[in-house]
Amino acid sequence: METLDLTFPGTRPVTRRAHVGVVASGDLEVLLWPAETTTVRVRTSVDGFGAVWRETLARFFARYPVAVRVEINDAGATPGVVALRLAQALEETES
Template sequence: METLHFRLENGCTRMPAQAHLIGVVSSGNLEVLIESTELNGGCEVEVNTAAVGFGAIWQAVIDDFHARWSLANVRIAINDVGATPAVVSLRLDQAVESLQGASA
């Protein structure tokens, strides 16, 4: 297992004060927990993954996600057992969309 930590700055999109869990590890090999919390405008992502040695790929996926959503004051926890980057991106997008939909 490997744990990776990312902090993204300069986000402008704020989420409602809720938390959502998207996916399950046994389906798609990935689950994402997203929650609003005060992080001085930052977005923190913690990845717990069974696929050791893929930090650069995770960085690219997280950077791409941040470019799409530009989140501020959001913490994301990812539990991964070998999901592809496309599945990771899909689950991250679903997590943001579910949180946005919950506030509508």
């Protein structure tokens, strides 16, 4: 089990909370809250992939520069699933 705490620049605050996904084999849960800065806590069952997490999240927040607090509970999701769940959660904050 590994926990990562990361920060990214964020300029556009989200207005609502969101929850998508489930903690299951090959999937993950994403929770978002409005915030003034972008902070991400990743709890993953797979150790040793910190660099992959950092790159995946940096790419996402470069494309979507939102200010948000994010918690991710991971059970071995691929970077593609991570980006998909984050996009789904972000969409939920706008609906």
